[in-house]
Amino acid sequence: MNYRHSFHAGNSADVVKHGLLIALVRALQHKDSALTLIDTHAGCGLYDLNGEEAGRTGECTQGVLRVFADRDPLLDDYRAAVQAVNVGADAGEGPQLYPGSPKVLAQLLRPQDALILNEKHPEDAYTLRGVMRGTPAAVHQRDAYELWLAMVPPRTPRGVVVVDPPYEQTDERATITATLAAAHRKWAHGVTVIWYPLKERSTHAQWKHQLRKLGIPKFLNVEHWLYDSDQPGIYNGAGLFIVNPPYAFTQALPPLLEAMRAALAPEGHRGEITTDWLGK
Template identity: 80%
Template sequence: MNYRHSFHAGNSADVVKHSLLITLVRALQQKPGALTLIDTHAGCGLYDLEGETAQRTGEALQGVVRALGDTNPLLDDYRAAVRTVNDAGETRLYPGSPTVLAQLLRPQDGLVLNEKHPEDVVALRQAMRGTMAAVHQRDAYELWLAMVPTKTPRGVVVVDPPYEQTDERARITATLAAAHRKWAHGVSVIWYPLKDRDTHERWKQQLRRLGIPKFLTIEHWLFDAEQPGVYNGAGLFVVNPPYAFMQALPPMLEALRAALAPDGHRGQLTAEWLEA
């Protein structure tokens, strides 16, 4: 599955991912200690929703456009992140995870971004001018292991691959296991697309065998029934989610579900512990 960011900028998966990333980082920032935020598959950082690649799919209409038209105050921080990169009254640009994370930085925090694609890393460096971000062009999984444990007492690793390679899930599983051995208290966030439940359940079984405690899985199924071969939503694995995040999660998930449910579908957005 090819999930390169530029083709899907601002879709429902981005709305969920970025809303929850904001909630997670803000929960961690309730304590004054410094944070290091690491994005292993950073993409371009900023996307033109009127560009050719985004227009080819038109997925933003069912994602960011719906969220901006919603009135639930729980999505205000997400909407503010989008509006920050746009002129008043426009929604031409969409902030990728690097831009969203950069907006959240306090003076004591750090941001490490990585993108291997040669064209995307050029765009990323341009998008990150004037920010505190350090930009790398390395293998994502090598960087993940090299950067943990973070130099600051606390940190978050965001893993958001395009799932172009057939061994992507296997590499994530192996790297997560190695990273957890080095950095057992660290927070990791792993994004994944959902197409069919059987494939996803098999991966969850492999991840359960890692024996990692405090392993949360958040799943957003757009449609009420199986849609064979069709993108059906996305989710996040979160290792070591902080208490404040867990407290904020139930109402946030319901707000996102209601805002993003396709016409004629209720959709499902749930969180549960991945127990061995």
């Protein structure tokens, strides 16, 4: 599956990914010690929902626009992060711009925190540098998996690595598995978030089995299935693997996930968001 950020900006996967990232980082910030936030596949950082690529798919209508129409207060933090890049826009028309993970993470930085972004694609990296101008983010243009291993453990006491590839390569999942195993050996207490698209449950179950075999003790899996049964050949949802999620995050997760499920359920489907521990 080729999952370029620009074609899918603001879709249901972005809602879940960014909503949970915000909750995760804020839970970690209950402690004053500094955090380093590392995004290995940063993309362009900011997307025009009316632009050619996002407009071609129109997926934001089933994602961020649904959340802006739903007033559940549990989704306020997510809405605020999107609204922050739409200052001055007509609120009645909904958001015109969508923040990628770099812009979302930059909003969460405290003075003691650091943000490291990486994008290998030359044009996207150039755009990213412009988008992040005026922020304290360091922008790299390197192989994502090489950077992941090079940056851990970070210089700060704690950190988060966000891995969000387009899954263009047939061996992407195997590469993630091997890199995660190596990174965990270097930085066993670090927090890692791995995003992935879902097409069919049976195929994904094989990857989950391989990850379970890594023996990582505190390994949470969150999956958002849009439809009540698999829809063959199409995008069915997305999930996150989260290594070492903080207690405050996991305790607050059930009502937040239910709010997301209710806001994003397609017409005629209830959908579901499940959690599962691969290791404890």
